[in-house]
Amino acid sequence: MSHKTSFPIQNLSPEEVEEILFRAEETGRKCIQSQIPAKELINFNILIELNDDELTIDCIIDLELVKKSTLNPQIVADEAIQRIFSIIESKMNNGSQ
Numbered sequence: 001m002s003h004k005t006s007f008p009i010q011n012l013s014p015e016e017v018e019e020i021l022f023r024a025e026e027t028g029r030k031c032i033q034s035q036i037p038a039k040e041l042i043n044f045n046i047l048i049e050l051n052d053d054e055l056t057i058d059c060i061i062d063l064e065l066v067k068k069s070t071l072n073p074q075i076v077a078d079e080a081i082q083r084i085f086s087i088i089e090s091k092m093n094n095g096s097q
Contacts, residue, residue, distance in 0.1 A: 023087050024059070024091075025085060027076050027087045028059070032077070036045070040066050041063075041065060044064075047059070061080060
């Protein structure tokens with residue numbers, strides 16, 4: 001399962017964008033890892049990058065669980081996206097500090 005979402009950005013310095021991307025990925029990883037035991041993960045990847053053409057931050061979560069897992073990867077990914085969005089929005093509104 002792959003889930004992609006884009007977030008619009010304001011005029012930010014490269015350093016601010018880098019900090020936002022780092023914090024957003026860290027937040028997404030923690031969110032997913034806190035809900036899914038490592039033994040249930042087959043594939044787990046988060047890609048958060050700046051799309052210069054559209055002036056957006058793109059977030060892609062690839063998440064695959066073992067068949068016996070009772071967790072819904074879409075719900076977990078959606079929650080991680082919400083937390084990522086919150087971090088990005090907070091950092092953009094308050095600066096990257």
